[in-house]
Amino acid sequence: MTENFRFPADFRWGVATSAYQIEGAAFTDGRGPSIWDAYALMPGKILGGQNGTVACDHYHLWEQDLDLIQGLGLSAYRFSVSWPRVIPEGTGKVNPLGLDFYDRLVDGMLQRGLEPHLTLYHWDLPQALQNRGGWANPEIVHWFTDYALTVYERLGDRIKSYCTFNEPWCTAELGHHIGRHAPGIQDLKTALLASYHIQLAHGETLLALRAQNTRAELGTVLNLYPVDPATDSEADQEAALLLDAKINRWYLDPVFRGTFPERAVAHYAEHMPSIDPERLKVAAQPLDFLGVNYYYRYWVSTEGKTLQDVERTDMGWEIYPEGIYRLMKDLHQEYPAPKYYITENGAAFKDELQNGEVHDEARVRFLRDHLQHLGRAMQEGVPVHGYFEWSLLDNFEWAFGYAKRFGIVHVDYETQKRTLKDSAKWYRDFVMQQRKFQAEEV
Ligand code: IFM
Numbered sequence: 001m002t003e004n005f006r007f008p009a010d011f012r013w014g015v016a017t018s019a020y021q022i023e024g025a026a027f028t029d030g031r032g033p034s035i036w037d038a039y040a041l042m043p044g045k046i047l048g049g050q051n052g053t054v055a056c057d058h059y060h061l062w063e064q065d066l067d068l069i070q071g072l073g074l075s076a077y078r079f080s081v082s083w084p085r086v087i088p089e090g091t092g093k094v095n096p097l098g099l100d101f102y103d104r105l106v107d108g109m110l111q112r113g114l115e116p117h118l119t120l121y122h123w124d125l126p127q128a129l130q131n132r133g134g135w136a137n138p139e140i141v142h143w144f145t146d147y148a149l150t151v152y153e154r155l156g157d158r159i160k161s162y163c164t165f166n167e168p169w170c171t172a173e174l175g176h177h178i179g180r181h182a183p184g185i186q187d188l189k190t191a192l193l194a195s196y197h198i199q200l201a202h203g204e205t206l207l208a209l210r211a212q213n214t215r216a217e218l219g220t221v222l223n224l225y226p227v228d229p230a231t232d233s234e235a236d237q238e239a240a241l242l243l244d245a246k247i248n249r250w251y252l253d254p255v256f257r258g259t260f261p262e263r264a265v266a267h268y269a270e271h272m273p274s275i276d277p278e279r280l281k282v283a284a285q286p287l288d289f290l291g292v293n294y295y296y297r298y299w300v301s302t303e304g305k306t307l308q309d310v311e312r313t314d315m316g317w318e319i320y321p322e323g324i325y326r327l328m329k330d331l332h333q334e335y336p337a338p339k340y341y342i343t344e345n346g347a348a349f350k351d352e353l354q355n356g357e358v359h360d361e362a363r364v365r366f367l368r369d370h371l372q373h374l375g376r377a378m379q380e381g382v383p384v385h386g387y388f389e390w391s392l393l394d395n396f397e398w399a400f401g402y403a404k405r406f407g408i409v410h411v412d413y414e415t416q417k418r419t420l421k422d423s424a425k426w427y428r429d430f431v432m433q434q435r436k437f438q439a440e441e442v
Helices: 035-041 058-071 096-111 141-159 170-177 188-210 234-257 262-271 277-283 322-334 360-378 422-441
Strands: 012-016 076-082 115-121 162-167 217-223 227-229 289-293 298-300 340-344 384-392 409-412 419-421
Touching: 012 115, 012 340, 012 409, 012 422, 058 096, 058 419, 096 115, 096 141, 115 141, 115 409, 141 162, 141 188, 162 170, 162 188, 162 289, 162 340, 170 188, 170 217, 170 234, 188 217, 188 234, 188 262, 188 277, 217 234, 227 234, 234 262, 234 277, 234 298, 289 322, 322 340, 322 360, 360 384, 360 422, 419 422
Parallel strands: 012 076, 012 384, 076 115, 115 162, 162 217, 217 289, 227 298, 289 340, 340 384
Antiparallel strands: 409 419
8 A cells, every 4th residue: 555655745735615614704894695694594404503604703813724724834725715705796896805805815825835726616606696596597607707807806826726616516406406505496407507507607717717817727626426336236337327427427527528428418308408518618628627525435226225334424424535546546537637636535523622632533544544545546647736635624514504523623613712633733744744755855
């Protein structure tokens, strides 16, 4: 195995967060409401009736949070911009105070030697745009492009990488079909239409940013999964291929090939909205990087079998470190990108703060094992250039409220006190060790 694998000297070691999950300050400095503020008000949608109004109060505590990242010896920080903070109504009037916040944040990163990796859309659509149809309205393609250009105009090339969308599957499927995310719609056709508009918005935005002659890297972030049939029966194998087409390839194919995968299109047949194949081609803009969020694999049984005797996180997700190896190898073969980042990888556990410490051995093992398997893929030639652990802080885990703790830093939501968990210390030491290897090699 690759226990002593040495990551390259310019490998980015980072952590990731997103605006709605940590910022709080929902009514501060002119921020407009987002679909998550509205969704959280709907009874029964969020565990415990919680919301992101205060969250980790990162809007006010950002300096101390950046200090934490610097203190861990990391070199990069992945964060997202809140569209309703920057353009409260979604289109039209820009809120300078919102942009000022990200301006300060980015300068704060640069002062601390942290490379800014920015995500434009991590799910917090301005509610005003939802009132106009949101992702189901074709006009959103230019609403989004204008928003992206507004952010770019202010932050420009201080940003190392711009990602258009985080996990569009979640926006389309969870938000518009299953209804477990904002805006809470339950209609497959609307979900498919939303996913089409997301692809167009992605492509048009890349074109618009390229036209600025930016030096920043441009790409997107997908949540991807190995999909395994439970048995070698034809039914299980077919079902696994279909699921793979629906969750992985539905998002990979447009971005890499400008098409939707045939298998899924045929499956959706009667629900397919009208899609212009010529127009869809715009999604296949050259990417500087593909961001991959890896958490678990799917194991597909048409007979209702479930995987037995596997370790699971507090989300109920199988802990499957080899999946990161398999996923990256397959991706590189089928969807070659010049560069990949692991933009999210991490786990929720039932952490307990005891005498000022959190002994989260399970998370330490999770990180160690995933990094080992990632190293193996890299040794075999997959060009992975960075790893962003999800997440810096315990935070608002969407429909689960604050019940699931993903952070390597514990947050006491009463006092907003941050405490490094053992996993944060382990990550710091691991990165330090890697730097030592590199120093020895020089
Ligand atoms: O918290 C989320 C994040 O917002 C997107 N990716 C998965 C994480 C864990 O569920």
